[in-house]
Amino acid sequence: MGQAGTSLWLSLEQGSPLVLLSTHKTLLDGILLPFVLLSQGLGVLCVAWDSRVCSPALRALLRKLGGLFLPSEANLSLDSSEGLLARAVVQVVIEQLLVSGQPLLIFLEEPPGTLGPQLSALGQAWLGFVVRAVQVGIIPDTLLVPVAVTYDVVPDAPCEIYHASAPLGLWTGALAVLRSLCSHLGCSRQICSRVHLAQPFSLQEYTISARSCWGSRQTLEQLLQPIVLGQCTAVPDTEKEQGWTPIIGPLLALKEEDQLLVRRLSHHVLSASVASSAVMSTAIMATLLLFKHQKLLGEFSWLTEEILLRGFDVGFSGQLRSLLQHTLSLLRAHVALLRIRQGDLLVVPRPGPGLAHLARLSAELLPVFLSEAVGACAVRGLLVGRVPPQGPWELQGIELLSQNELYRQILLLMHLLPQELLLLQPCQSSYCYCQEVLDRLIQCGLLVAEESLATQSSCFSCSRPPPRKKGSLSVWTQSSPSGLSGPSET
Known part of the structure; x- marks a missing residue:
């Protein structure tokens, strides 16, 4: 566990309650994760479940084993006496759990079935109860631990458990867990699962830091008014905030300021979890197969290097040929292997x-x-506006793109895409993100920096470099970028 594990042990010795906030890759995560973390000495976890993903029989068993389920009455209107009572009872249960020091596991992602990270309203509701317990002084502080779980192949279970609409049954879950344990004991094909713990942090310290920043924030009107009046042409240096209305009772019951705190905290944790997770060999192989790369051996190695260069981890090691054989054996139900000549396979x-x-x-x-x-x-x-509608996508000569135009285009995309997909930190400004995107394009060779005498930074798009000048920054795109072009044929 590294530095994260050291911090966890220190918190356990000091008596600080742990709240583990995890990604959600399979409906079996709530069953498998407690076993894995128990083996690492973190104690018996209490899991906050989503009642939609469990059958009634499994729900009853999990309740007896200490699992938490949000009662349906908690989603009633704010003026409903039944809703008030249900939320109060859940709040007391969470407070007693934290006071006792038992670790709590909350899934911040929606159940499997959605493409890309998506925050769970129920997960944020459970986190809201934790935030409330610290605010009223039931406990002085709690340690939040971003957790990411990855599998090279999702543990054996029927395919429909990928979808949130198919609840996990008692016998289905038990059979899947037994098969997973057998694979780890060597009774069947070896399936790798990895649990990643990011750096823990104090909820109290995060709250104080977040609230201190809110006083200096500008409204959207204050940011856009100078641009509309022509007094400023720069990209607004603000955070990406999307309109959000809570859709679940416990979140609606919080103050507006606390709702914002929970929302931003959830984004922060989800971003940290995804950044700390490892890319598995099956994900790399699936990408190469879908995009019809023809030399899997060399291109698998190339794509692995590109992932490592971007600061992400990989969840495998070993000799390349043996690794590819193992990966294809895990994917054998989804690919066809054809022997075309001695020693060569067509996948x-x-x-x-x-x-x-x-x-x-x-x-x-x-x-x-x-x-x-x-x-x-x-x-x-x-x-796209500079290329003939029916013409090929090949640039003729030099195409000038101003750097401000690129900033604005990136900013438009940034505000169109969901914040969960972009994995932005809540404190990251728009300008910083635009600059980070341009830096990445320059680093990987899609854009090349050039000096120019012009007073305004510009970007060139052409099939050959523009003439070198002195002065401000300019950029040009290569017709065949070196950073992502794949391995050479030699």
Whole structure:
């Protein structure tokens, strides 16, 4: 667990209650994660469950084992006596749990079935109860631990558990857990699952820091008025805030300021969890197969290096050829292997459910290349008006793009895309994100910096470098970017 594990042990010795806030990859996470964390000495976890993902029989068993379920009455209107009583009871249960020092596990992501990270309203509601317990002084503080769980293959269970609409039954869950344990004991094919603990942090310290920043925030009107009146042309240096209305009773019962705190805290934790998670070999293989890369051995190694260069971890090691054989064996239900000559295999994705499964696996690489994807979309959006409608996408000569135009295009995309997908930290400003995207494009070779005598920074898009001048920054795009072009044929 590294530094995160050291902080957890210190908190356990000091008696600080732990709240683990996890991503959600499979409906079995709530069963498997407590076993894994118990083996690491974190004690018996109390899991906050979503009643929609469990059958009535499984729900009754989990309640007897200490699982928490939000009563349906808690979602009643704020003036309902039954709703007030249900929320008060849940609040007392959470407070007693934290006072006793028992760790609490909350899933901040929606159940499996959605593409990309998506915050769970129920998970935020459970987090709201924790925030309330600290605010009223029931406990002085609690340690929040971002958790990410990854699998190379989701533990054996029927395919419909990928979808939130299919509740997990008692026997289905028990059979899936037994199969997972057997795989770890060597009774069947080896399936790797990894649990990543990011750096823990104090809820009290986060609250104080967040509230101190709110006093200096400008309204949207204050930010946009100078631009509308022509007094300023710079990109507003503000945080990305989207309109959000709580859809669940416990969140509606919080003050507006506390709702904002829970929302921003959830984004912060989800971003930290995804950033600390590892990319598994099956996700890399699925991506290569979907995009029809022809030399899997060399391109698997290349894509792994690109992931590591961007600061992400990978969840595998070993000799490359053996690793690919193991990965293909895990995906054998979704791919067809054809021997074309001695020592060479042709790997073809199976149509239908096989392609859908590979698409789910390849989505794990989205956070790794998200900045490059946003930047490439911004460049394409600026160039689309300069290319004939029926013409090929090949640039003729030098196309000038101003740096301010790129900033504005990135800003538009940033405000169109969900904040959960962008994985922005709540305190990260728009300007910083735009600059980060441009820096990534320059680092990977999609954009190249040039000096210019012009007073305004500009960007060139062409098939050859523009003439070098002295002065401010300018950028040009290569027709065949070196950073993401893949391994050479030699």
